[in-house]
Amino acid sequence: MIDLDAAEEVFAASTDGTVGLEEEFALLDPKVLDLVPRFEELRDSATGLLAESISGELISSEIEIRSGRGEDVHDALSRQREARKELFAHATAHGVALGATGTHPWADYREQPNIDTEHYRRVVEGLQYVARRNNTFSLHVHVGVRDLDRAVRVCDRLRAVLPQLLAISANSPYLDARDAGLHSARTQAFTRTFPRCGIPDAYGSWRAYREYLELLIATGGIVEYTQVWWSVRPHIAFGTVEVRICDAQSTAQESDGLAQLIVACVLQAARDLDEGRPAPDLPGRLLEENLWRAIRHGQDGDLLDLERLGECVPAAAAAERLLAWTAPVRAEAGIEPVLPELNGAQRQRRAIAAGTPMDEVFRTVVQETADTYATGVPA
Numbered sequence: 001m002i003d004l005d006a007a008e009e010v011f012a013a014s015t016d017g018t019v020g021l022e023e024e025f026a027l028l029d030p031k032v033l034d035l036v037p038r039f040e041e042l043r044d045s046a047t048g049l050l051a052e053s054i055s056g057e058l059i060s061s062e063i064e065i066r067s068g069r070g071e072d073v074h075d076a077l078s079r080q081r082e083a084r085k086e087l088f089a090h091a092t093a094h095g096v097a098l099g100a101t102g103t104h105p106w107a108d109y110r111e112q113p114n115i116d117t118e119h120y121r122r123v124v125e126g127l128q129y130v131a132r133r134n135n136t137f138s139l140h141v142h143v144g145v146r147d148l149d150r151a152v153r154v155c156d157r158l159r160a161v162l163p164q165l166l167a168i169s170a171n172s173p174y175l176d177a178r179d180a181g182l183h184s185a186r187t188q189a190f191t192r193t194f195p196r197c198g199i200p201d202a203y204g205s206w207r208a209y210r211e212y213l214e215l216l217i218a219t220g221g222i223v224e225y226t227q228v229w230w231s232v233r234p235h236i237a238f239g240t241v242e243v244r245i246c247d248a249q250s251t252a253q254e255s256d257g258l259a260q261l262i263v264a265c266v267l268q269a270a271r272d273l274d275e276g277r278p279a280p281d282l283p284g285r286l287l288e289e290n291l292w293r294a295i296r297h298g299q300d301g302d303l304l305d306l307e308r309l310g311e312c313v314p315a316a317a318a319a320e321r322l323l324a325w326t327a328p329v330r331a332e333a334g335i336e337p338v339l340p341e342l343n344g345a346q347r348q349r350r351a352i353a354a355g356t357p358m359d360e361v362f363r364t365v366v367q368e369t370a371d372t373y374a375t376g377v378p379a
């Protein structure tokens with residue numbers, strides 16, 4: 001049952017700036033790097049902190065690690081680094097490697113068993129091919145925002161930011177054993193396919209958003225709130241704004257930097273709202289255009305300049321623009337994201353252009369993941 005009245009109470013008790021991180025990893029055979037359905041084994045044999053931090057996703061060859069509630073982004077990152085360190089040690093002890101790209105390059109989705117939980121049975125039964133086709137991996141960031149009406153308005157303000165964050169995070173050039181010709185095949189396979197997914201409408205208020213949810217509930221569209229998969233949403237159980245647009249990141253440093261940037265964006269959007277700065281009324285078609293451009297070309301392409309319609313800006317400048325916008329809250333919170341000059345998709349696409357075979361490209365990425373996530377040491 002979805003208790004919308006309780007959601008208001010959850011957000012009334014929420015605290016601005018608390019942070020929770022969720023990172024999804026592929027479970028791999030360390031020799032050939034195929035997906036392996038080992039989630040239940042790793043979950044059931046985990047103890048202590050790791051047992052509390054592990055979560056399942058749709059398929060048995062995927063595992064998620066969660067920081068839990070951090071008092072701020074620095075606390076959340078510290079928690080996440082410790083959880084990662086334990087996860088990688090645990091996986092290695094069980095003969096499993098971990099991958100961190102938005103898609104597995106060559107896995108056949110038809111061969112991936114789904115985990116056996118009530119939630120995921122419902123997802124697969126309800127969505128059929130759409131759910132079974134979704135073998136993807138991402139980074140989710142939760143940021144506490146007090147007051148549900150305010151959280152909805154913060155989500156509204158973040159709509160234009162989503163394509164920029166996707167361009168920065170793009171890390172999935174392969175799908176179905178092919179070069180997809182994209183920078184984020186994950187977004188095309190998941191975000192463009194699932195219902196109630198992608199860039200949401202601007203609702204303007206909790207009342208309007210609640211009416212939308214009530215319509216879905218009354219007409220049998222959803223029975224759980226998590227069936228609303230928008231790329232930014234108020235999470236009514238946690239009292240957070242959740243940003244869900246990004247591919248999984250191949251290195252811990254990139255994941256940390258991206259998480260810090262997302263937290264800064266949420267906090268700055270809340271600051272702008274509180275200080276009465278006007279939010280542009282942007283039509284969905286322009287945001288969808290930028291989303292497509294981020295999927296197709298990532299940081300190697302251009303995005304529409306939504307402040308100067310008719311002009312474009314290099315997607316490679318997206319991080320710089322977001323850092324400039326969030327400078328006030330970052331200075332107060334001590335948030336200093338460090339992002340590489342070339343993101344995961346760019347590094348892989350350059351290797352592809354140089355003629356490197358798919359399996360070698362992926363093996364290099366998996367090694368990057370092992371070298372950076374397993375230590376638990378901050379960048």
